[in-house]
Amino acid sequence: MASSTVALPRVYAERGLLSWLTTVDHKRIGILYILGAGFFALIGGLEALLIRIQLAVPNNRVLVGDAYNQVLTMHGTTMVFLVVMPVLAGLGNYVVPLMIGARDMAYPRLNAFGVWMFLLGGIFLNLSFLLGGAPDAGWFGYAPLTAKTFSRGTGIDFWILGLQLLGISSITSSINFVSTILLLRAPGLTLNRLPLFAWTTMVTSFLILFAMPSVSAALFLLFLDRHLGTHFFNPAAGGDPLLWQHLFWFFGHPEVYIMILPAMGIVSEVLPVFSRKPIFGYTAVAYSSVAIGFIGFTVWAHHMFAVGLPDVVNAFFSAASMLVAVPTAIKVFNWISTIWGGAVRYRVPFLFAAAFVALFVIGGLSGLFLASVPVDWQVTDTYFVVAHFHYTLFGGSMFAIVAGIYYWFPKITGRFLDERLGRLHFALQFIGFNLTFFPMHFLGLAGMPRRVYTYAAGLGWEGLNLLATVGAFLLALSFVVFFVNIARSLVAGERAPDDPWDGHTLEWLTSSPPPPYNFARIPVVHSRRPAWDHKYTGNPHPRPVAEAPTAQAPGGDGPEGDSEAEPIHLPAPSPWPLILAAGLTVFALGLVTHWIFIPIGLLLFALGLARWVQQPLFPEAEAHGAHS
Amino acid sequence: MASHHPAVGSEIAVDSRKLGVWIFLASEVIFFASLIVSYLVLHNRVTRGPTAHEALTLTIPTINTMILLTSSVTMVLALAHLRDGNRRASIAWLLTTAWLGICFLILKAVEYNHHLHEGLTPSVNVFGSAYYTVTGFHAAHVAVGVIWILSVALGLRRRLSPQNDVPVETVGLYWHFVDLVWVAIFMVVYLMR
Numbered sequence: 001m002a003s004s005t006v007a008l009p010r011v012y013a014e015r016g017l018l019s020w021l022t023t024v025d026h027k028r029i030g031i032l033y034i035l036g037a038g039f040f041a042l043i044g045g046l047e048a049l050l051i052r053i054q055l056a057v058p059n060n061r062v063l064v065g066d067a068y069n070q071v072l073t074m075h076g077t078t079m080v081f082l083v084v085m086p087v088l089a090g091l092g093n094y095v096v097p098l099m100i101g102a103r104d105m106a107y108p109r110l111n112a113f114g115v116w117m118f119l120l121g122g123i124f125l126n127l128s129f130l131l132g133g134a135p136d137a138g139w140f141g142y143a144p145l146t147a148k149t150f151s152r153g154t155g156i157d158f159w160i161l162g163l164q165l166l167g168i169s170s171i172t173s174s175i176n177f178v179s180t181i182l183l184l185r186a187p188g189l190t191l192n193r194l195p196l197f198a199w200t201t202m203v204t205s206f207l208i209l210f211a212m213p214s215v216s217a218a219l220f221l222l223f224l225d226r227h228l229g230t231h232f233f234n235p236a237a238g239g240d241p242l243l244w245q246h247l248f249w250f251f252g253h254p255e256v257y258i259m260i261l262p263a264m265g266i267v268s269e270v271l272p273v274f275s276r277k278p279i280f281g282y283t284a285v286a287y288s289s290v291a292i293g294f295i296g297f298t299v300w301a302h303h304m305f306a307v308g309l310p311d312v313v314n315a316f317f318s319a320a321s322m323l324v325a326v327p328t329a330i331k332v333f334n335w336i337s338t339i340w341g342g343a344v345r346y347r348v349p350f351l352f353a354a355a356f357v358a359l360f361v362i363g364g365l366s367g368l369f370l371a372s373v374p375v376d377w378q379v380t381d382t383y384f385v386v387a388h389f390h391y392t393l394f395g396g397s398m399f400a401i402v403a404g405i406y407y408w409f410p411k412i413t414g415r416f417l418d419e420r421l422g423r424l425h426f427a428l429q430f431i432g433f434n435l436t437f438f439p440m441h442f443l444g445l446a447g448m449p450r451r452v453y454t455y456a457a458g459l460g461w462e463g464l465n466l467l468a469t470v471g472a473f474l475l476a477l478s479f480v481v482f483f484v485n486i487a488r489s490l491v492a493g494e495r496a497p498d499d500p501w502d503g504h505t506l507e508w509l510t511s512s513p514p515p516p517y518n519f520a521r522i523p524v525v526h527s528r529r530p531a532w533d534h535k536y537t538g539n540p541h542p543r544p545v546a547e548a549p550t551a552q553a554p555g556g557d558g559p560e561g562d563s564e565a566e567p568i569h570l571p572a573p574s575p576w577p578l579i580l581a582a583g584l585t586v587f588a589l590g591l592v593t594h595w596i597f598i599p600i601g602l603l604l605f606a607l608g609l610a611r612w613v614q615q616p617l618f619p620e621a622e623a624h625g626a627h628s
Numbered sequence: 629m630a631s632h633h634p635a636v637g638s639e640i641a642v643d644s645r646k647l648g649v650w651i652f653l654a655s656e657v658i659f660f661a662s663l664i665v666s667y668l669v670l671h672n673r674v675t676r677g678p679t680a681h682e683a684l685t686l687t688i689p690t691i692n693t694m695i696l697l698t699s700s701v702t703m704v705l706a707l708a709h710l711r712d713g714n715r716r717a718s719i720a721w722l723l724t725t726a727w728l729g730i731c732f733l734i735l736k737a738v739e740y741n742h743h744l745h746e747g748l749t750p751s752v753n754v755f756g757s758a759y760y761t762v763t764g765f766h767a768a769h770v771a772v773g774v775i776w777i778l779s780v781a782l783g784l785r786r787r788l789s790p791q792n793d794v795p796v797e798t799v800g801l802y803w804h805f806v807d808l809v810w811v812a813i814f815m816v817v818y819l820m821r
Contacts, residue, residue, distance in 0.1 A: 106644045106647075106648070107644070107648060110648075171652075171655060174651075174655075175648050175651045175652055175655075176648075178647075178651050179644050179647050179648050179651065182647065183642070183644050183647065209651060209654060209655040209658075210654070210655065210658050211658075212655070213655055213656065213657075213658040213659035213662060214658055214659075214662045216659060217659050217662035217663050217666070218662065220761070220765075221666065221761065224750070224757070224761060225757075228750050228751065229750065229751030230750050230751060230754075230756075230757030230760075230761065231751070231753065231754040231757050232666065232670065232754070232757055232758070232761075234754075237675055237753060237754055238670065238673030238674060238675045238753065238754035239670065239673075239754050239757075240669060240670060240673075243666055243669055243670070247662055247666070250662075613779070613783070614783075
C-alpha cells in the first residue's frame with residue numbers, strides 16, 4: 001500500500017495577498033527576497049544616478065553638502081544590505097533546497113521571519129528620508145563622525161537600528177542555510193557532490209554568522225554612546241575611534257566575500273551548463289571557497305592602512321590580503337578551463353557569467369594594488385578605490401546575479417526571458433558599466449578624492465567624470481531593458497520546459513515552476529550531475545519528477561527511491577513570523593521617533609513569539625507524531 | 629516530527645533544532661568576543677572617576693559565579709531526569725535552574741546599585757561604559773534564558789518526554805553557553821581588575 005500513503009499535501013489558500021503574507025514556502029520566500037531587492041535596487045540606482053549627475057561637471061549644484069552625504073551613504077548601505085545580500089539570499093532560498101532535493105528549508109517559519117525582517121528593515125532604513133533626514137556618515141559610519149556631537153539628527157539612529165534589523169534577518173537566514181545544507185540533502189548527495197552554488201551559499205552563511213555579530217556589537221556600542229553617554233568611540237574621554245574601525249571592518253571585509261562567494265557559485269553553475277562540460281576542478285572550486293572564507297577573516301585592517309598602525313601589523317594584513325588572490329585565481333583558472341574546449345552556447349546567462357570572470361579579474365587585480373601598503377597610501381580615499389570595489393561588486397556580484405536570474409527565470413516562472421532583449425541588456429550593461437567605472441581608475445590615480453560632493457575645474461578631471469556619468473545613464477538604461485524584459489516575459493514570455501538548458505542539477509528534474517512540495521518523491525543522487533545521469537546514462541531509478549502525488553506511484557520494485565513512500569508533510573502557513581518582524585521594526589521606530597511605538601512594538605513582538613511557539617509546524621503533527 | 633530529523637542521505641545525524649542552536653551560539657561567541665575585546669582595549673584608559681581596581685569587589689561576583697555554575701548542574705539534572713522518564717523531577721530541576729538565574733540577576737542588580745552609589749555610571753568614564761555594557765549584555769542573556777526555561781518548564785510541561793527531550797536540551801545548550809560567557813567575564817573583568 002506504499003502508493004496510497006503518498007497523500008496530497010494539505011491545501012491552503014494558494015492565491016491572494018494573505019497566502020503570501022503567511023507563506024513558509026522557500027520558493028515564495030525566495031521570490032519575495034528577489035522582488036524586495038529589485039525594488040530597493042531602483043532606489044539605490046536612482047541614488048547612484050543623482051551622485052553621477054552631481055559629479056558630471058565641476059562645481060555642480062544639483063546635490064551638495066549634507067544632501068549628497070545622505071544619498072552617498074544610502075546608496076552604499078542600500079546596495080550592500082538591501083540589494084546584493086538579499087537577492088543572493090533570495091536565489092539561494094529558491095534554488096538551494098531544489099538543488100539538494102529537499103522539500104523546504106530546515107526552519108520554514110524562521111525563513112519567513114528572515115524575509116519580513118529584511119523587507120521591513122529596508123523600509124525602516126528608507127523612512128529616514130521622510131523622518132528628519134537619512135544617515136549621512138557613509139556606509140562605514142566612521143567614528144567620531146557618528147557621535148551625537150557631530151550627527152545630531154536621527155539619521156544615524158535609523159542607520160544603526162536598520163542595520164541591526166537587517167543583521168537579524170541575515171543571521172536567521174544563515175542558520176537556516178547551514179542546517180538545510182547539512183541536514184536535508186537527498187540520499188546520496190554527499191558534501192563531495194554538493195552543487196557549487198550550495199557550497200558557496202554554505203560558506204557565505206558561515207561568514208555571515210561569524211562576521212555580523214562584530215558589527216552588531218559595534219552598533220550597540222555606538223547607540224549607547226549616542227543615547228546613554230558612554231564613551232566607547234569618544235577620544236576625549238579615553239574612547240577609541242579605531243575600535244569602531246576594527247569592529248566594523250572585522251565584519252566589513254568578510255562582508256565583501258559574503259557578496260561575492262554566492263555570485264561565484266552562480267557562475268560555477270552557469271558556465272558548465274552552457275559549455276556542455278562538467279566544471280573543471282570541482283574540488284578545487286569548492287575548497288577554494290572555504291579558503292577564501294578563512295583568509296577573509298584575517299585581512300580586515302587593509303581598510304586601515306592609512307590610520308597609522310604599526311608597520312608589522314600593516315605588513316601582516318598586506319600579505320594576508322595578497323594571499324586571497326591564490327584561491328581566487330584558482331577559481332578563475334577553473335572557470336576558464338571549464339569554457340575551454342566546450343561546446344559553448346552563447347545564451348544570455350553565459351554572456352553575463354563570462355563577463356563576470358573578465359570584470360572580476362580586473363577588480364581582483366586592482367585589489368592586489370590596494371593590498372600593497374605603499375600603493376594604498378597613494379590612492380587611499382580616491383576614486384581608484386571606488387573603481388576597484390565596483391569592479392568586484394558590480395562587475396562581479398551584479399553580473400553573476402543577472403546571469404543567475406536569466407538562468408533560473410524559466411524554472412521560477414515557467415517562461416523564458418526574451419533572448420534578444422537579453423542581448424541588448426547585456427550589451428548596454430557591459431558597455432555602461434565599463435564606461436562608468438573604468439575612468440575612475442584614472443581619476444583616482446590623478447588624485448580625485450572619493451566621498452566629496454564636488455571638485456574644482458582645471459584639475460583635468462572633467463572629461464573622465466562626464467564619461468562616467470554618460471556610462472551611468474547607459475547602465476540605468478540597461479536595467480530599464482531588464483525590467484521591461486521581465487515584465488514582458490511574465491505576461492507573454494515563451495513557455496519554458498522543465499529543463500530548458502539541459503542542466504545537471506536536481507532543480508531541472510522537477511516541473512517549471514515546481515509544485516509546493518518540489519519533488520513527489522525525493523530523488524536519489526549517484527554523482528555530482530544527477531540530472532545528466534538521469535538523462536544520459538539510462539539510470540534505472542524512477543524519475544524523481546513532481547508527478548501528481550495522488551497518482552499510482554510506480555510499484556515497490558525501485559531501490560532507494562521508494563523508501564520515500566510516506567506522506568508529504570508541508571509546514572502550515574503562519575502569520576506569526578510577520579507579526580514578530582513587525583514588532584521588532586515598530587519597537588526600533590519607537591526608539592528613534594515617538595516612545596508610544598515602543599510598547600506597541602513589544603506587544604506585537606510578544607504576541608508573535610508566543611503564538612509562533614504555540615502553533616505546531618505541521619497541522620498533522622499530533623496525528624502523525626507517532627510515525628516518526 | 630519527521631522534519632526535525634535529517635534526511636536519509638545526510639551523513640550528519642542531529643536534530644535540526646539542536647544544530648540550529650549550536651550554530652546560533654557559535655555566532656554569539658563573536659558577539660561577546662567583540663564586547664570583551666572592547667572592554668580589554670578600553671578599561672585602563674580612565675581619565676576621571678573610579679577605575680576597575682577601585683570600583684570592583686569580588687564578593688558578589690564570586691557568589692554569582694557559584695550560582696551560575698550550580699545552575700548548569702541543575703540543568704544537566706533536568707535533562708537526565710527527563711531521559712530517565714521522570715518528568716516531574718525534570719520540571720522541578722528546570723524551575724530550580726530558572727530560580728538560580730533569577731538569584732543571579734537580583735545579585736547583579738544589588739551590585740549595580742552599589743556601583744551607582746560609589747559614582748560608577750556608564751557615562752562617568754570609559755571603564756564604566758565598557759563594564760556596564762559587557763555585564764549588562766550578559767545579564768540580558770541570563771534574563772532571556774530564564775524566560776526560555778520557564779516557558780519550557782511551564783508551557784511545554786505535558787509534551788516533554790524521553791522521546792521529546794529536545795526542548796530541554798536546546799535551552800540547556802543556551803544556558804551552558806551563558807554560563808561559560810560569565811566565566812570569561814569573571815576572569816577578564818573581575819580577576820584581572
